[in-house]
Amino acid sequence: MTRSRSSLVSALRLLAIIMLAAFAAEALIMLTLRAVMPPLGIWLEALVDSALLVAILLPALYVFMVRPLELQITFRRSTEERLASLFETVMDAIIAMGEDGRIFLFNQGAQKIFGYSAQEVSGRPFTLLMPSRSVEAHHQRLRDFARAPETAWRMDERSEVFGRRKDGSEFPAEASVSKFTLSGHLIFTVILHDITTRKQAEETLRRTHEELEQRVQERTLTVREQAQHLAALEERQRLARELHDSLSQALYGIALGTHTAREFLDADRGKVVEALDYVLALADAGLTEMRALIFDLRPESLELEGLVKALTKQVGAARARYDLETGMELCDEPDVPLEAKEAVYRIAQEALNNTVKHASARRVSLRLCHGDESVVLEVSDDGVGFDPQTLRPGHLGLSSMRERAARLGGHLEIHSAPGSGTRVRAEFPLRRPASPEALESATA
């Protein structure tokens, strides 16, 4: 509307300018003729006047009216040509149809995508180009769209669109429809893009991702199994070491004592008694050891008998086994989950083991106490000590003790120096704030 009004205004303005120019030219001619020419008579005068007027006005008319029109027409024609070539060379399918759904325009792109020539589909229904299962829905949507106020509609917004080629094969597509009215007729234009390659790429990507995910899971499982296997192996080695340190030595001692007793049987009663006392002490120590080992072998022991009792047994075994002076300061059973008790127990075990193996200590003491916030375990000895800085990683099971503590949100400190004993201190919060993720990361 605005556009037609403005063109009307400009046309009227042009007409006014031309009339004004004609009037001015005519006045100029008349005055000049009267001044320079003798009276020529009405007819001759009119002839000269008209000739001059035309001579002046014609170039003006050409410049102001004809030339712009010419240019406009040339421009329009070239735009159409360009549009037409775009229409034909674009890779997408551009299909136009009437309100009845019959195709009347089918570009090169459409021919390439669908496999039909323009002649083959001209005048045939658009539904020819889609799988039969979508025809009904298509009709409905097209009818709705015809009535709707919007002028454009993207078909793939929610559901996937499929096209059907001449050979009957289907392909996933992305399409949009626009509508306009041409001399009273409703025209639909469909622009459609074959997305098979993209879909395939997406599918490949998805499958690769899935495979990767699965491999990661499998690998994680393997690593976890290996870790469990390793832990079981370490546990077995520890038990073998303890059996070596305890029972086999005690039994050997019993054998030696018995032999001695037999030899002195008739000769020296005092020596026999001494040997038998030694044998009895060893049998007693062996039983203590055996109980501690059986305790270790039964995972439920800690749950049934409690941490305090377990630690008492451990310290007792160390005393019996290695002739150590021992001290114990134990509070009542802390109210912590079993896994925390197990961590405390294993750390105590490892620390005691270090004392026995490396410290050359005379005395070892163990302390367990808890307040409202945390549980504290301390194992200290009066042995040779070491420089914690120079210790290579993984030695003395220190890293495994640290890991156990960290897994429960606690921490482990080692205080030692050459010549001044060793103190291992582990502290755990009573309420563990750590999430399962923290546990995971600590394990990793």
Add this chain to the structure above:
Amino acid sequence: MPIRVLIADDHSVVRQGLRMFLAADAEIEVVGEARDGAEALRLTRQLQPDVVLMDLLMPVMDGMTATATIRRELPDTEVVALTSMLEDKSVVEAIRSGAVGYLLKDTEAHELRRAIRAAAAGQVQLSPQVTARLVREVAAPEQPQPLTERETSVLGLLAQGQSNRDIARTLIIGEQTVKTHVAHILGKLGVSSRTQAALYAVRIGLASPGSPDP
């Protein structure tokens, strides 16, 4: 004169038992006890015992390391390895370190006394089964210096399990001379114990495995 013995074991109950058991034998005198390899080495230097009973698995310094050092520094002290584990690996390593014999901590306590006496007398005692394995496992000297005729005879008798005195009697020489010959043999073969020398003799066919004289 009794055989002077040093006990090296990290288990106090074992040291106590051994001391008690060996005290019943008038020919054996326990002169010291060590709790680890380092202490064993220190006490051996100090006490110069005839025989060290050496546990192999000990803290601070293990028995193999202590044995090797003792054999290098004090060749007159013989080492008998004593352990609760009968593993091929530890037998081989004990012999390689220079132990003259290897005993298991078991109920055959009389073996222990016999082994101590044999070690003190310079007698190599190896069971036929162990010998076969050791001949395979314990490396032979690469390029031994040639032995004299007399040294070869001494080595042959030594490999048959004869003591210094037996060898002296057989060859009609002094016991001290036999000891000198053995020292030369060990030096020429580049080994640290009579057992290793005996294994070499078996390997070169000077003696047959598993035929020790009783």
